[in-house]
Amino acid sequence: MGHAFAPNPCQLDVTRSPSVAYTECVSELANVHRSFASAAEDHLDDVYRYLLYVTANPAIAEDLTSETFERAFKRWDRFDVKRGSAQTWLCQLARGAALDHFRAERRRTRREQRVAGPDRAAEVELPEEYGPVLRQALRTLTGAEREVIALRVVLELDTKMAARVLGISPTACTTRLNRALEKLEQKVRPRLVA
Amino acid sequence: MSPELIAALRDETPSAPENLRDRVALIAATPAAPSRTFTFRRALLWAVPATALGALTLAVVVGVITSSTPPSAPTAQPANEQPAAQNRGRPRAALNRVRPRAALNRVRPRAAQNGLRQFPPPLPAQEYRAIITAAPNGGPAPSRRRAQQVQASLRLLVDDPDDLSAATQRALRTTRRLGGYLVAVDYGTPEATEGSANVRVRVPVSRVQAAIVDFSNLGRILGQQTRITDLQQRLDALTRQLRRAKGDKVRTAILRRERIALNRRAAYATVDLALTTHEPEQKVVPPSRLERAVDDATGVLTAELAIAAYILIVASPFLVLLAAAFAGSRAYRRYADQRLLERT
Numbered sequence: 001m002g003h004a005f006a007p008n009p010c011q012l013d014v015t016r017s018p019s020v021a022y023t024e025c026v027s028e029l030a031n032v033h034r035s036f037a038s039a040a041e042d043h044l045d046d047v048y049r050y051l052l053y054v055t056a057n058p059a060i061a062e063d064l065t066s067e068t069f070e071r072a073f074k075r076w077d078r079f080d081v082k083r084g085s086a087q088t089w090l091c092q093l094a095r096g097a098a099l100d101h102f103r104a105e106r107r108r109t110r111r112e113q114r115v116a117g118p119d120r121a122a123e124v125e126l127p128e129e130y131g132p133v134l135r136q137a138l139r140t141l142t143g144a145e146r147e148v149i150a151l152r153v154v155l156e157l158d159t160k161m162a163a164r165v166l167g168i169s170p171t172a173c174t175t176r177l178n179r180a181l182e183k184l185e186q187k188v189r190p191r192l193v194a
Numbered sequence: 195m196s197p198e199l200i201a202a203l204r205d206e207t208p209s210a211p212e213n214l215r216d217r218v219a220l221i222a223a224t225p226a227a228p229s230r231t232f233t234f235r236r237a238l239l240w241a242v243p244a245t246a247l248g249a250l251t252l253a254v255v256v257g258v259i260t261s262s263t264p265p266s267a268p269t270a271q272p273a274n275e276q277p278a279a280q281n282r283g284r285p286r287a288a289l290n291r292v293r294p295r296a297a298l299n300r301v302r303p304r305a306a307q308n309g310l311r312q313f314p315p316p317l318p319a320q321e322y323r324a325i326i327t328a329a330p331n332g333g334p335a336p337s338r339r340r341a342q343q344v345q346a347s348l349r350l351l352v353d354d355p356d357d358l359s360a361a362t363q364r365a366l367r368t369t370r371r372l373g374g375y376l377v378a379v380d381y382g383t384p385e386a387t388e389g390s391a392n393v394r395v396r397v398p399v400s401r402v403q404a405a406i407v408d409f410s411n412l413g414r415i416l417g418q419q420t421r422i423t424d425l426q427q428r429l430d431a432l433t434r435q436l437r438r439a440k441g442d443k444v445r446t447a448i449l450r451r452e453r454i455a456l457n458r459r460a461a462y463a464t465v466d467l468a469l470t471t472h473e474p475e476q477k478v479v480p481p482s483r484l485e486r487a488v489d490d491a492t493g494v495l496t497a498e499l500a501i502a503a504y505i506l507i508v509a510s511p512f513l514v515l516l517a518a519a520f521a522g523s524r525a526y527r528r529y530a531d532q533r534l535l536e537r538t
Contacts, residue, residue: 037222044218048210054535062214069218078233102534129208143538153203167528185199 036076039086040069046087046155047094053150054098054143058127064101068094084164091151091165102143137187145180152177249498257491261483336399336463340426341456344399344463346406347420350413352469355389361412361469362391368408369395374462390470402463409467416470425460429453 047068051061071093072079079089126135138146151162152173163173210218336342352358362381369376374397383389397405410418432453439445481489 037219040218040222044215045209048214049207052207055538058208058211062211062217065210065214066217066221069221073221073224099531099534102538106534127208130206131202134202134206142536144532144535147535149203153200154207167531181199185196188199189196 036073039090040072043087043090044069047090049154050091050147050150051094051098052127053138053146053154054095055101056138056143056146057125059125060101064094064097068097071097084161087155088157088161088165091155091157095147095165133188137184140187141180141184144176145183148173148176149180149184153181249495253491253494253498254487256494257487257489260490261487336402336422338400340424341429341460342399343423343425343459344402345421345423345466346402346463347418347466347468348406348409348415349417349468349470350409351416351473352413352471354387354471355383357413358383358389358391358469358471362393364412365393365395365409365467365469368405369397372397372401372405372408374398374401374405374465377464388471390468390472393467393469395465395467396462397465399461399463402465405463405465409465412467413469425456429456429460432456 044065048061048065051064051068052058055061055064068090072090075093079086083089126138130138141149148162148166151157151165152159157165159170159173162177163170166173166176168176336344350361352361359381362379366376366379374395377394377396378392379394380392381389382391395405406418406420432449436446436449436453439449
């Protein structure tokens with residue numbers, strides 16, 4: 001998962017000839033570029049799945065995934081592998097993008113409600129890939145509950161990393177996961193039995 | 195938590211669609227934007243050492259500039275008041291050797307500085323020279339042909355209170371042996387290791403040289419002063435006045451009394467002997483320019499640190515408030531995010 005990133009390509013070895021140094025710089029730049037591309041390729045599904053769970057809307061999840069990778073591309077030089085894996089970092093960016101989206105959506109909804117009266121909230125539109133039982137059960141969960149399930153169960157992040165993404169303590173993360181799974185199981189079990 | 199549910203969650207979660215893959219691949223293929231050269235963390239990383247370097251440079255510059263001004267000249271010590279550090283380890287005889295010319299040159303200014311009576315008209319140079327050559331150890335010697343008032347003082351360092359007691363007793367014995375007498379003595383040992391004695395004796399002028407030589411062997415000489423006041427002129431004047439006042443009994447009696455008193459003053463020399471166990475303070479060596487520069491730079495650095503500490507102390511409540519506000523806003527934001535996700 002994690003990547004060993006090359007040093008800053010601008011730190012050239014001045015003892016070498018300019019042409020060699022230039023070639024190496026270009027090569028390093030390409031490596032950095034390639035490392036982002038490979039990270040994007042490796043973790044695209046993770047980010048999309050995470051956002052799909054958080055937003056419960058494939059279209060919004062796609063947009064936010066795209067936005068997340070744009071942000072990641074711009075901030076790639078700030079990524080420090082010592083502080084966490086690329087997957088964790090991308091999930092943190094994705095969470096920020098999702099929250100920005102929700103805030104903007106809430107403001108928009110409030111404006112519209114002031115003008116046109118109360119309107120129903122955005123529908124939870126989970127994709128067809130989910131079975132009907134699971135899709136129905138996931139609809140009943142809140143975004144926060146779906147988020148912790150996505151991180152811990154779907155992306156299989158450990159508690160520490162998931163807690164870091166959520167900005168809470170590992171204990172709180174475990175509690176939240178247990179509650180979410182319990183709730184989900186309560187919804188799923190009767191239907192499976194039936 | 196059933197394994198079937200976990201498996202279903204993992205298996206049924208869809209992968210990213212192809213169009214999204216293309217969009218992300220397009221982002222990754224875009225030429226890299228120039229990375230931000232200025233970030234808060236980077237600025238902080240530079241600001242701290244730059245500030246420290248600036249403060250140090252300022253201190254060095256101020257130190258170098260101020261050190262170029264020479265300090266006020268230290269007070270010159272008398273020629274025969276040698277610092278204890280210089281005297282330590284030398285044989286006592288060598289230490290007691292007084293330079294007559296230096297002592298002679300010092301006599302007049304010292305008397306004038308102390309507010310004492312100025313010398314009468316100075317003696318002819320050849321007479322001074324004769325005095326000096328005649329007294330290699332005991333300071334300037336009085337003239338045998340003229341009536342003079344002689345006052346001498348000696349400051350001596352002894353090792354300990356026992357030595358002090360022995361030296362005092364020996365000084366008294368010497369005085370008696372030379373036909374003199376004790377005027378006053380002030381002896382004290384306020385501490386077990388320290389003490390001092392001030393002895394004032396009068397010895398015949400003809401033996402004052404011997405007395406000074408003897409006294410100087412009692413300890414290490416810290417200071418010596420000899421003052422000779424010529425009385426001969428006044429005696430001669432009195433003699434002339436007496437001749438003129440023949441027949442005037444009252445005036446003759448007054449003049450005779452005065453002449454007798456002058457003769458008494460000329461007959462005995464006063465010697466003040468100060469014995470002490472207290473080591474004199476060492477001569478202050480003026481610091482070199484480098485030392486002054488380092489001292490000044492250290493002073494500037496200390497002042498800068500004091501200012502920084504002052505600012506920190508004054509600003510600390512505001513910093514604490516700022517930190518609390520920052521932490522509070524972060525907590526509130528986290529709480530608001532959580533609420534937002536729970537409503538979604």
